Amino acid sequence: MFADLGGAQFLMTSTILEMRDITKTFPGVKALSNVNLRVEEGEIHAVVGENGAGKSTLMKVLSGVYASGTYDGAIVYRGEECHFKGIHDSEHKGIVIIHQELALVPMLSIAENIFLGNEHARYGVIDWNANETRTSALLKKVGLKEDPKTLITNIGVGKQQLVEIAKALSKEVKLLILDEPTASLSERDSQALLDLLLEFKRQGITSILISHKLNEVNRVADKVTIIRDGRTIETLTKQDISEDRIITSMVGRSLDDRYPPREPKIGEVVLQVKNWSVYHPIHAERQVIKGIDINVRKGEVVGIAGLMGAGRTEFAMSLFGRSYGRRISGEVLLKGKPIDVSSVSKAVEQGIAYVTEDRKTYGLNLIDHIKHNITLANLGGVSRHSVIDDLRELAVANEYKAKTNIRSSSVYQMTGNLSGGNQQKVVLSKWLFANPEVLILDEPTRGIDVGAKYEIYTIIARLASEGKAIIVISSEMPELLGITDRIYVMNEGRIVGEMAASDASQEKIMRAIVRGEGKAS
Structure with a gap:
């Protein structure tokens, strides 16, 4: 008008x-x-x-x-x-x-x-x-x-x-x-x-x-x-x-630095994956993951970059108890020794945890309260003679609620009623209580705001400082550049690039994806 x-x-x-x-x-x-x-x-x-x-x-x-x-x-x-x-x-x-x-x-x-x-x-x-x-x-x-x-x-x-x-x-x-x-x-x-x-x-x-x-x-x-x-x-x-x-x-405050400062203290190799191959769970002739080799060291945050459909989530899920794919082959070593990751329970027992990108479907029981969700992956840690100690479980839930700054009325609040950022902190708390050696985080900040992202980054930095080996899958390249020490680049089920985060850029990552350049140190 x-x-x-x-x-x-x-x-x-x-x-x-x-x-x-x-x-x-x-x-x-x-x-x-x-x-x-x-x-x-x-x-x-x-x-x-x-x-x-x-x-x-x-x-x-x-x-x-x-x-x-x-x-x-x-x-x-x-x-x-x-x-x-x-x-x-x-x-x-x-x-x-x-x-x-x-x-x-x-x-x-x-x-x-x-x-x-x-x-x-x-x-x-x-x-x-x-x-x-x-x-x-x-x-x-x-x-x-x-x-x-x-x-x-x-x-x-x-x-x-x-x-x-x-x-x-x-x-x-x-x-x-x-x-x-x-x-x-x-x-x-x-x-x-x-x-x-x-x-x-x-x-x-x-x-x-x-x-x-x-x-x-x-x-x-x-x-x-x-x-x-x-x-x-x-x-x-x-x-x-x-x-x-x-x-x-x-x-309510300025975030001058989007990522918390950290001084990496990187030690020996904790996780090695050798020649890992996976076929599609329905289309048996389609190879999804094609001979991947990666390693992660103690106290190191390793990123996996790639476009949608590159195979990053499929790789992570197949590694975590073969929860994706068929005809899976390859070797997984923890501190130099081969380990059995043929089921989710065995992967957890060996010290591997996987925080899914789909927290509402696979990561949480939305109709149960925070307390039960936090202890779900390590019920043995709150049990005596196979009976759950309710007071011990309550103490653990309150401890991790404080550690990860879950904002809720209490640990008896229904998880489905929490905001996305707080739901993600519950998922992290669940796996932190399981005390893994290796933590795989798949799109850990998807759908959460900039303030909650900073809190998640702070948790990741703290875990790395405690010596955990961490893999972060993210579609946000600035995030990978901001929180990781080293980045693998995936495309069409293959590793097509590897670079130190300090030497990486969005342009280098995209160049590796588009041209399939070999590993760059």
């Missing part, structure tokens, strides 16, 4: 959404306290804050997950005060939320997922041709060329995220909310999704973006609202947005 004032035209923006003095309380916890959010039509508005700051709670209030009457304050959408009783009410108005955990059914087709519960039908019979024709048009809008009949399980995570967006478009979305949309995506897929958001902006669609990746926020956001401890701190306009300013507002 333009206004003509004295011959000059000025762009007039209209407010599509106002959330006024939103307060949401759970038993014993005030999650939101008088939070205000104002979003202009056609903009990309980022909402950032530490884990547990209240971002997702605010979006659940907006989308009707938390129904009107369960919170205080007002939602004004397109000039009308709204009282959403459920998610269907908000979607009817054109407000659609895409959660971090994708809500797709793997064994249904793309078309079936997009129109699930909202199918085109004639006389009570689903018109599959109409659904698939409409799906093709929606997929084209998000840049996908897949057949609508393709099963979700047969496409990658990046494409699944785009299917979720196509699903939102099918509901004639006016305000699109994306909660950590790039958390599980490769760099290339992340850039493609951000480009799509910018294209939606040109088409007049308004977006709210929740992200911990501040470089992405910096790239696409027109405004940024920062929430800390359930309160609105400030809203920055485009010219004021900078990573340093956001971090200071998020954590």
Whole structure:
């Protein structure tokens, strides 16, 4: 909309959404306290804050997950005060939320997922041709060329995220909310999704973006609202947005150094893996890991870099009790002696621990409390004559809660109710109590904020100083460069580069990936 004032035209923006003095309380916890959010039509508005700051709670209030009457304050959408009783009410108005955990059914087709519960039908019979024709048009809008009949399980995570967006478009979305949309995506897929958001902006669609990746926020956001401890701190306009300013507002202090200082004290070789090969668990002829040789020393943090699909997680899981793959061959040595890692229990007994990249599915029991999760990998450490000593277990849980700074009301809080950063600390505590010689960390800071990341890095540095041998798998190259001593580079199931972190750079790592250069010392 333009206004003509004295011959000059000025762009007039209209407010599509106002959330006024939103307060949401759970038993014993005030999650939101008088939070205000104002979003202009056609903009990309980022909402950032530490884990547990209240971002997702605010979006659940907006989308009707938390129904009107369960919170205080007002939602004004397109000039009308709204009282959403459920998610269907908000979607009817054109407000659609895409959660971090994708809500797709793997064994249904793309078309079936997009129109699930909202199918085109004639006389009570689903018109599959109409659904698939409409799906093709929606997929084209998000840049996908897949057949609508393709099963979700047969496409990658990046494409699944785009299917979720196509699903939102099918509901004639006016305000699109994306909660950590790039958390599980490769760099290339992340850039493609951000480009799509910018294209939606040109088409007049308004977006709210929740992200911990501040470089992405910096790239696409027109405004940024920062929430800390359930309160609105400030809203920055485009010219004021900078990573340093956001971090200071998020954590209440300046983080001059993103990574804790450490002085490595590297000793003898603890772990050696020789000629490790793994085949796909379903496609028996497909070799996933191809003759890998690596070693890790006492007190050393070794990084494994690579693009999505390079085989990093498959390597780690196969090493940890053969929990991935078939026809696994090769040798594992601990302090020079061959060890048996043919099952998870044997790997744990030998002193190897693996912190999975998918903490919610494989790392935690979300419907149990913190205390039980922390002791789960070492029940013998809290038992007498095979009977768990409840007081001993409580003492251990409280000890590791303090050591890793888990923020919770008590160790009896349900793990599923914790923020992502605190859930990750519970997973770390579980394996630290098992007292491993070798700790494999797979994407240890995925989906957590910059403040919680620093705490995880501090824990890693402390473990290295205690003599643990640590492997860190990460898709964030600055993270690997900041916390490791040495980096292996993987591509297509092979080690294609090795370099000291002090000599490494993002360019060198990418060059090794793209060109498959040999090992560089």
